[in-house]
Amino acid sequence: MVTDVILRTLRRMLPSITALLAKHTGDCIICGNRRGSKQPGQFSALCSPCYRAIPWISRVYCQVCGRPEHCPDCIRRQRSGFVINRSAVRYDATIREWLALYKYRGNEALEPLLGAILHIAYRGLRAQLTRNGPGAASLRFDAMVPVPVSELRLLERGFNQAERLAAHLAAAENLPLWDVLRRVRHSGKQSNKTRGARMRDTRHLFAADVSFMTSRLQQLRERGSAAADPAGCRLLLIDDIYTTGSTANACAEALLIAMKKAAPAMTVEIYCLTVARS
Ligand SMILES: [Zn+2]
Ligand SMILES: [Zn+2]
Structure with a gap:
């Protein structure tokens, strides 16, 4: 025994x-x-x-969430706070194991590897936006915002994987990192829930710190980044896994609400970037 x-x-x-x-x-x-x-x-x-x-996503099927096959979730969603999501890889058994090694076993050696995978998702997103919209020179993200974990999860794990991975990307791309989102309540383990239950449960789960955002916007203005730009502010929401999009959507809505208070006249666009699409 x-x-x-x-x-x-x-x-x-x-x-x-x-x-x-x-x-x-x-x-x-x-x-x-x-x-x-x-x-x-x-x-x-x-x-x-x-x-x-590494199960790279080479072709996306759903243009909203970047899923490489038919996607029922984006059709079901009535309001979307974010413009699009892009992920670098499929959430298959390999990636599930790598993320588990990193998140639950605290294996920090995997952090640069996952950071590099996220960076490829970033290049993919930029390439896509450059093809469809403004040229690469005018395409700019003002800050990266990690999806927060609950206090309970933070205590268990000791770190927020989204924040760590966002920090990697922020350093590589020389972009500010805004850790402005907070989980208002603990929602329980998302992985134990059905897709429908996840989509219902994440409403109003997050809030963004308005005064923090006001001061960060001021810093951006001083650097001549946002506000002076008619295109407004573009934020990049970062997480490890995109499942139904309900977490991304709830975070994006919280950011939009806070930005409306911090800078009422500003146009804000939120994009989402994740390591894996499940
Ligand atoms: Zn090996
Ligand atoms: Zn989709």
């Missing part, structure tokens, strides 16, 4: 131990095999099979 528990615990810890050792030995941070040499530099911490297992 005791041996069983020990074995089970060890097995559960194995991926974390593998990754921890790999970080120091130069092996693949996922499986511990020898690293590949052919993949792009930001993925050099992986072996070739792990790199090839």
Whole structure:
């Protein structure tokens, strides 16, 4: 019995131990095999099979949420606070495991890898917007806003994965990071709920700090970024997984409400960027 528990615990810890050792030995941070040499530099911490297992979304089907197949959620949604979402990869078994290693087992070695995947989603979003709208030179995001986790989740996990990944992207793209959203109440584990229940439950789940936004907008004005621009302010909401879009939508609505108070005359557009689309 005791041996069983020990074995089970060890097995559960194995991926974390593998990754921890790999970080120091130069092996693949996922499986511990020898690293590949052919993949792009930001993925050099992986072996070739792990790199090839990344389920990139190469063609989107739903133009709103970026899902690579038919999407019932965007049709069902009556109001949308965000313009579009783009994700880099499908939420398959591989990505589920990588995110779990990072989020629940606290394996920080995966952070640059997931940050790099998010960065590819960002390039995809920019490319898409440049094709359909203003040229690349005038396309600008004013700030990145991470989707918050509840206080309870923060205590359990010790960090907010969306905030960490957003910080990676903010540093890479030299953009401000606005940690302005708060969860007003704890909604329970989203992963245990049906899609319909998630869409109902996330209403008014978030609020944005108006005074924080007012002061950040002032900073942007001083830098000549927003407000002076007739195109207004463009915010990028960041999360790890996009499922039904209800979290993204609730966050976007909270941001729009706060921006209306902070800068009533300003046009605000919110885009959403996620690592994986489930
Ligand atoms: Zn590997
Ligand atoms: Zn959709």
